[in-house]
Amino acid sequence: MIESYIPIFLILAVAVVFGVVSANMSWLLGPQRPNRAKNSTYESGMEPVRTAHDRFSVKYYMVAVLFILFDIEVVFMYPWAVQYRNLGLYGFVEMVVFIGILLVGFVYVIKKGALQWD
Amino acid sequence: MTFETILFYVLALAGIVSALLVITRRNPMHAALFLIVNFVALAGIYLTLHAQFVAITQVLVYAGAIMVLVLFVIMLLNLQNEQDLFEKRSWRSYSGPILSLLLLALLLRTVAFVSGGSFDRISPESERIGTVANIGQQLFTAFVFPFEMASLLLLAAMVGAVILAKKRFP
Numbered sequence: 237m238i239e240s241y242i243p244i245f246l247i248l249a250v251a252v253v254f255g256v257v258s259a260n261m262s263w264l265l266g267p268q269r270p271n272r273a274k275n276s277t278y279e280s281g282m283e284p285v286r287t288a289h290d291r292f293s294v295k296y297y298m299v300a301v302l303f304i305l306f307d308i309e310v311v312f313m314y315p316w317a318v319q320y321r322n323l324g325l326y327g328f329v330e331m332v333v334f335i336g337i338l339l340v341g342f343v344y345v346i347k348k349g350a351l352q353w354d
Numbered sequence: 355m356t357f358e359t360i361l362f363y364v365l366a367l368a369g370i371v372s373a374l375l376v377i378t379r380r381n382p383m384h385a386a387l388f389l390i391v392n393f394v395a396l397a398g399i400y401l402t403l404h405a406q407f408v409a410i411t412q413v414l415v416y417a418g419a420i421m422v423l424v425l426f427v428i429m430l431l432n433l434q435n436e437q438d439l440f441e442k443r444s445w446r447s448y449s450g451p452i453l454s455l456l457l458l459a460l461l462l463r464t465v466a467f468v469s470g471g472s473f474d475r476i477s478p479e480s481e482r483i484g485t486v487a488n489i490g491q492q493l494f495t496a497f498v499f500p501f502e503m504a505s506l507l508l509l510a511a512m513v514g515a516v517i518l519a520k521k522r523f524p
Contacts, residue, residue: 304423314407315489319490330501
């Protein structure tokens with residue numbers, strides 16, 4: 237049973253090894269002659285004015301929360317899609333009701349302009 | 355040792371190490387990133403327990419979406435001087451460890467009670483229960499009402515988030 241996941245673990249292992257190796261190889265092979273200008277935050281760019289740890293606007297949070305809510309909606313669609321043929325019309329109506337309720341929320345969010353970047 | 359056992363120990367080690375790193379990092383951003391490693395390790399453990407749907411959800415919702423929110427919350431709170439938080443000793447710094455120990459005791463008690471203290475096998479029934487097909491079948495027949503209620507819960511969260519985040523309505 238678990239042996240059927242070997243390809244997935246293989247891909248994961250390849251991804252990790254590729255990332256670690258390529259990141260360290262450039263460090264190993266590349267010449268390292270740092271100087272002040274090279275180590276600045278934006279080399280040949282503007283001077284940074286203050287630290288990057290700044291307070292972010294709540295708008296980002298808004299987008300993230302709405303992303304999670306619709307993400308969970310899609311998660312529920314996954315077992316539904318797998319069992320779609322077995323459930324038939326009944327399952328279809330259930331999902332329409334589910335999406336319909338969330339559509340009310342979506343319309344509310346749009347109407348309130350919560351996603352507008354003003 | 356079977357392949358499954360080796361996999362479990364590797365994932366458990368990854369989970370414990372990343373969890374320790376989460377609670378020892380001074381930088382909250384680093385802690386949050388190690389939490390993602392912890393979530394992925396947990397997803398792997400769910401897979402060894404034949405709970406495919408929970409594993410997928412763990413990666414998709416927790417490691418993906420919830421962590422985005424956690425990172426934004428850290429940015430919103432703007433913890434510029436984290437050091438101050440460590441120096442202040444309030445009831446919070448004592449209640450955390452006490453509650454964690456109580457939870458650990460409860461978990462140990464439950465595991466010992468259910469499995470009789472042995473961890474060497476999982477129920478053969480579990481191979482069937484955790485599949486996506488079985489969860490879909492159960493969710494859309496026996497548990498229709500909780501499923502539809504979940505959409506109302508999401509709707510309430512949506513409205514609540516909009517009301518909390520928007521100060522003025524146009």
